[in-house]
Amino acid sequence: MDKSKLLLVVVLAVLVGGCGQMDSSPEETEKTPAEMDPTDLPQIDAFQNEYSRELMVSTEPVAEGYYLMRSKIDAFTIWFPEEAVLMDNASGVDGDHYEKIRISYENKNENREYTGNFQYQYGGNAKKPERILDNLRWRWDFEDEWNEVEEEESRILYGIKEVAPNEYVVMGYKVSIKQTPQVIEFVYDVGCVNKQAKGCEIHLEEEKQFALQWVKSIRFSGTRSNGDETDGE
Template sequence: MKKIILLCFCLLLALTGGCSMNNNEKNNTKDNKTEALKPKEMDPKDLRQVPAFQDEKTREYMVSTKEEEPGYYLLESKLKGFRMLFPEDAEYSDSETSKTNESLFFDSFNKKTNIVMNVSVKFYQNESFINEPENMLDIISGKNKYKGNFEKLETKDKDIYFALKQENFDKEEKPSYIFLGYIKSKKQDYLGMEYSFMFSCSANANTCKQHPKENEEIVKKIINSTTFGDM
């Protein structure tokens, strides 16, 4: 009798364990499927409640739900020409895309500091002038009415040209700070990007204090993270 009871007990454990294993396998499969989905393919309810994922057009550029750095996710251009860090509180504003070039505009608003960040980046490929940094910098200076010099920052895979311009659009308003420049790929010819980041006090802000050094750190974090795809 004891043998029969023991046998039944062992059989029950085996069945219970088998069911648990099947449930775990189902859960793992579900998790893997969720990870494989891109944010644009997911239900917004299942995504973080931040502009980068809740705004439909912005969501199309997000590579995954993985946080690359605190408050930053990975963006990929429509042409798959470049990737860069993207702030969670930023969202798509506008874009222009052709077969070889792509412009992307996005904005963010920091509720704590009342500072608005307006960003524009333009990606170039297969254009002869891209390999001439001096020409590119002349073009960028002309667009932004900038007459100063550019700092050159070198990394393993790219050259970054960087400058800061202070702009007073209205004598009664606090100044805006514009960070502008150019990124050139070292790995491939005729591949690069121009950029502009403008930080301004919100028009409705009662209090706003600009911190150019902190703004500069944000800009350099993003542009240093830029990688170009194999075109």
């Protein structure tokens, strides 16, 4: 075969190979729950609610009854109870330094309802979290001592108050120790849907453990939403 014919064969082979690569589709990236069809998601409130679905990280549970949720500004993650929903009208962000979320649950059959309110702050009150405690004392007329829980990278201070028969509030803050200044104020309010109905009974110890497990699940990201490190500022 002369050189001209050999060159033609090589060119054709390259063209055919290139077309084949163009026809082959790249591997599809795994979709987030927000990108999936709701019918393909777990048939539970956390995923069927359009607002909470947007913040879910995966359809795989992180613990029994919980899924991982990431904040809108990527400041923290938190376990999301499968039976709860995000209240979009009571949630919001302010730049990359403030975010509030409200998570709600109501079950008339078991006559129990709760809301979990979480407010993240970078800077500001995060540098002086005792202001948060002062504010909570004023808002809830709380006079007892605060309880403290030490974690590897954070510290939790909390208090409990019975605001009405069978209605309790667990309140306080979680502050980052290694990735300061970051803090999350929390208020967990639990009670009966129908306080007049028979069988309205809220167990304080169970609710306290539920609330603390929820708060302990929070993990600060250590970065702002634009990727800048928070440490040292």
